[in-house]
Amino acid sequence: MKYKVIESLCDVCACCASVCPQNAIIMSEQKATIFLDICIGCAKCFITCPISAIEEIPDES
Amino acid sequence: MNLKAFYDVVVVGSGPAGSMTALFAAKNGASVLILERDREVGIPVRCAEGISARGLEKFFQPDERWIAQKIDGAKLYAPNGESCIINAGAVGDGYVLERRLFDAFICEEAAKNGVDILTKANVHDLVFDSSKLSGVKFTHLSKEKQVKANIIVGADGPESRIGKLAGIDTTLKLEDIEPGVQYLLTDIDLEAELTHFYFGNEIAPGGYVWVFPKGRNMANVGIGIRPDRSNGKNAQQYLDGFIEKNFPDSKSLAFIAGAVPTAQTLPEITRDNLMLVGDAARQVNPVTGGGLSNILVAGSIAGTVAAEAVKKDDFSNKFLKKYHKQWMKEKGNHQKVHYKLKQVFFDFSDDELNEIVGLLQGIPQEKLTLFQLFKTAVRNKPSLVKELIKIYL
Ligand SMILES: Cc1cc2nc3c(=O)[nH]c(=O)nc-3n(C[C@H](O)[C@H](O)[C@H](O)COP(=O)(O)OP(=O)(O)OC[C@H]3O[C@@H](n4cnc5c(N)ncnc54)[C@H](O)[C@@H]3O)c2cc1C
Ligand code: SF4
Ligand code: SF4
Numbered sequence: 001m002k003y004k005v006i007e008s009l010c011d012v013c014a015c016c017a018s019v020c021p022q023n024a025i026i027m028s029e030q031k032a033t034i035f036l037d038i039c040i041g042c043a044k045c046f047i048t049c050p051i052s053a054i055e056e057i058p059d060e061s
Numbered sequence: 062m063n064l065k066a067f068y069d070v071v072v073v074g075s076g077p078a079g080s081m082t083a084l085f086a087a088k089n090g091a092s093v094l095i096l097e098r099d100r101e102v103g104i105p106v107r108c109a110e111g112i113s114a115r116g117l118e119k120f121f122q123p124d125e126r127w128i129a130q131k132i133d134g135a136k137l138y139a140p141n142g143e144s145c146i147i148n149a150g151a152v153g154d155g156y157v158l159e160r161r162l163f164d165a166f167i168c169e170e171a172a173k174n175g176v177d178i179l180t181k182a183n184v185h186d187l188v189f190d191s192s193k194l195s196g197v198k199f200t201h202l203s204k205e206k207q208v209k210a211n212i213i214v215g216a217d218g219p220e221s222r223i224g225k226l227a228g229i230d231t232t233l234k235l236e237d238i239e240p241g242v243q244y245l246l247t248d249i250d251l252e253a254e255l256t257h258f259y260f261g262n263e264i265a266p267g268g269y270v271w272v273f274p275k276g277r278n279m280a281n282v283g284i285g286i287r288p289d290r291s292n293g294k295n296a297q298q299y300l301d302g303f304i305e306k307n308f309p310d311s312k313s314l315a316f317i318a319g320a321v322p323t324a325q326t327l328p329e330i331t332r333d334n335l336m337l338v339g340d341a342a343r344q345v346n347p348v349t350g351g352g353l354s355n356i357l358v359a360g361s362i363a364g365t366v367a368a369e370a371v372k373k374d375d376f377s378n379k380f381l382k383k384y385h386k387q388w389m390k391e392k393g394n395h396q397k398v399h400y401k402l403k404q405v406f407f408d409f410s411d412d413e414l415n416e417i418v419g420l421l422q423g424i425p426q427e428k429l430t431l432f433q434l435f436k437t438a439v440r441n442k443p444s445l446v447k448e449l450i451k452i453y454l
Contacts, residue, residue, distance in 0.1 A: 013107065013318035014220040015240040018233045019288075023225050028183060029098050048288040050240035050296035050318045 001041045002057045007031045009053035016045035016054060064177060064208065068094045069371045071197055071210035073184045073223050075102045077353060078339020079216030080167040081120075081360025082367065087174040089368030094208060095171070096182040096199055103164030107319030108353075109243060109273045109281045110163075111256055114154035116354020120361065127162040129275040131155075133254050137434070139418035140261030140411040147421075148255075149430045155256070157273045157281070158353075182206075187213065187226045194227065194334040211376045212367050214336045216360070219320035221341040229329050231341070235289040237324035239268050239350055242297045243283030245315040249308055250278065259303070260414050266290040267407045268350075270303050282308070285321050285350055287407065323347040325400045326393045331381040338363045344388070346396065347403040348435075355392050362387045398448045405439050 010031045017025040024038040046054045070086045072079045075097035083093045132155040134148025188196035188207055196209035215223030221231035257272040267287025274280045284300040324343040344359050345352040366384040370376050420437050432453035439445045
């Protein structure tokens with residue numbers, strides 16, 4: 001399972017980027033972005049986001 | 062504004078860590094540039110804005126322009142609603158700041174000392190000459206730019222990306238971060254000269270709820286929790302439940318999310334040509350989550366050492382490590398004890414928390430200090446009590 005940021009909800013707090021073991025999350029002034037090619041799906045960002053602005057990407061198939 | 066192509070020191074981040082480092086480096090003769098991603102220094106405020114009088118007054122005279130409320134004690138609430146007030150000793154004394162203006166004030170002081178500041182500048186990479194760190198790349202108003210420097214300071218907050226780019230592992234373990242949210246609420250009717258802390262595993266698992274008054278019946282009402290103990294609820298859901306129960310008629314004027322690193326100082330906060338300061342270096346008090354007083358100290362040391370490095374023309378890790386050593390001596394070693402305390406404190410069951418507050422209620426208020434609180438909390442761990450005595454008495 002991989003994850004993505006719901007950009008309209010993201011408050012740019014950087015909780016997710018602080019815990020990502022892959023450094024797969026990059027912050028800008030407006031939002032966090034998850035780079036899926038390096039994400040390993042550990043879900044740490046997902047459970048850390050204080051406002052649930054990260055969601056699962058349904059598996060294709 | 063005309064930026065130079067080269068500075069002695071380039072600081073990434075204009076929070077208190079960055080601005081203090083810049084101020085002290087510039088005061089001691091270095092040329093300094095601060096790069097800040099946001100459009101304005103001090104905004105948004107991801108902070109409950111509390112600071113001890115001692116921590117603040119070590120560096121600045123309190124100024125009514127950026128003080129919202131004088132505080133003379135802390136009220137702790139057990140899960141069963143019982144409470145006690147800690148206001149003896151120096152610890153009770155403090156302020157709730159107007160951090161937007163406080164951050165801007167330190168930056169102004171830095172600017173007066175010659176520091177250049179550029180906002181809307183998002184640093185996204187480091188520049189290396191052969192293998193020597195020699196500058197940063199940043200985006201400013203959609204343009205790619207770079208600036209060279211002898212020292213790069215990562216004061217970029219909890220994310221600590223500069224450290225990562227330099228090859229230092231700054232990733233926080235889930236037990237070492239408190240994701241938080243906070244409302245600025247009106248119509249809060251609580252003692253305004255006290256800060257209020259609410260504990261309990263149903264209220265804030267692995268953390269606490271705070272109410273920090275800002276005068277005129279307004280208060281910062283926020284929460285930090287342990288993500289690995291959150292039982293599928295996020296920090297905001299816990300806080301909303303608390304507010305509905307305790308302040309049902311309040312109204313929200315602002316809302317923010319934020320990250321509190323409750324870790325210990327990173328094993329490495331300097332490298333050749335590099336220093337990490339503040340949340341980026343994990344210098345927060347891991348029990349309280351308070352970063353400001355520690356960070357003012359860290360920034361002052363880092364800036365002073367950076368300026369010395371410039372004078373000696375020595376930017377090696379060996380030289381810059383002076384900053385790390387002095388930080389450990391002044392604050393870092395205390396932080397280690399506080400980290401152990403955190404591990405005990407946030408493991409208490411609700412019954413144990415009720416018992417602790419019960420015991421504290423038995424101590425006369427004029428004797429109730431922060432040290433008494435911690436001593437009571439870890440009374441079954443004599444070795445930790447001994448370490449606390451060393452740093453508090
Ligand atoms: C909800 C909450 C409540 C808190 N309450 C308190 C409290 O009551 N008392 C207390 O003492 N502490 C409190 N803290 C902790 C305190 O806010 C922090 O320790 C402090 O703000 C850290 O300062 P800093 O300068 O290290 O980082 P920050 O204040 O986070 O500043 C970092 C700056 O760097 C900028 N930046 C980041 N990356 C880049 C980049 N790539 N390029 C350019 N700029 C960048 C950011 O925009 C930001 O302005 C709280 C924290 C939170 C989250
Ligand atoms: S933790 Fe959530 S709100 Fe915070 S930056 Fe990441 S996605 Fe945005
Ligand atoms: S799921 Fe894990 S690896 Fe992927 S972005 Fe989130 S924290 Fe990083």
